[in-house]
Amino acid sequence: MKNITYLVLSTLIALSSCNLFELDNYDLPAETLKGTVVDKETGEPILTDQGSEGIRVRLTELSWGDNVSPNPDFFCMPDGTFQNTKLFAGTYNVRIDGPFIPLIREDDRGVPLADETQTVDIKGVSEVTFEVQPFLKVEWVKDPEVINGKVRAQIRVTRGVSKEEFRSKIEPMGGYSDSFQNITDIQLFVSYSSTVGYRARDERWSSQLEFSGSSFNDMLGETITIESNGTIPEGRMVFVRAAARINFDTPRGSGTRRWNYNEPRQVLVY
Known part of the structure; x- marks a missing residue:
């Protein structure tokens, strides 16, 4: 029994002297x-x-x-x-x-x-x-207004980079198509959150306009009117924001087509 006790004590002493019981002394990332x-x-x-x-x-x-x-x-x-x-x-x-x-x-x-x-x-x-070099630029034409519980927004969408320069940068990557520059949709996101956007939107009220092919081209630089969906309860304060995107994913091949946005505006529904 004494031999067994001695063996256990010796093992514990040996373990305590090795790195197993040392504290991690690396600095935390700061x-x-x-x-x-x-x-x-x-x-x-x-x-x-x-x-x-x-x-x-x-x-x-x-x-x-x-x-x-x-x-x-x-x-x-x-x-x-x-x-x-x-x-x-x-x-x-x-x-x-x-x-x-x-x-x-x-x-x-x-x-x-x-x-x-x-x-x-x-x-x-x-x-x-x-x-x-942003694909698009989205601007408010005027402050959004409230009509019968809906937010009506007027925006303008223009290209942030010319069609010629876009092509000169993207075509050498291979597989180029003129359809890459087509504007596919305009979104009006509505939310109680000031970080309003696709990830912070209320689906009851947010709305979208969709466009096929190059049909939006004639509307570039023109005033676009888009209204929220449903009826927002009276007395609520919401944030609204518009966004537009083209038919091109970044990074290439990821399948993620990202929107260009304007700045959020706060609106009181009355």
């Missing part, structure tokens, strides 16, 4: 990356949706070599800014994908055509600005 996405031509922010249909941010830490997996994706806020406060210090490739000319473009053989991502040394608070 570095911050702040970013802004703006229109290359106007300097205006690229307004977006706060969700997977919005502007996607992908970070890849380059310190670990060429084959490292990216960090988990995150998304811009509706005003076109993004922030991540839980990063380890290091050198990162920063890539964004959204309703604008892709930053990374390759031909159908995988040969690089352009890489407009950015490499950033992140330590403390680091900031980055991306200047992009």
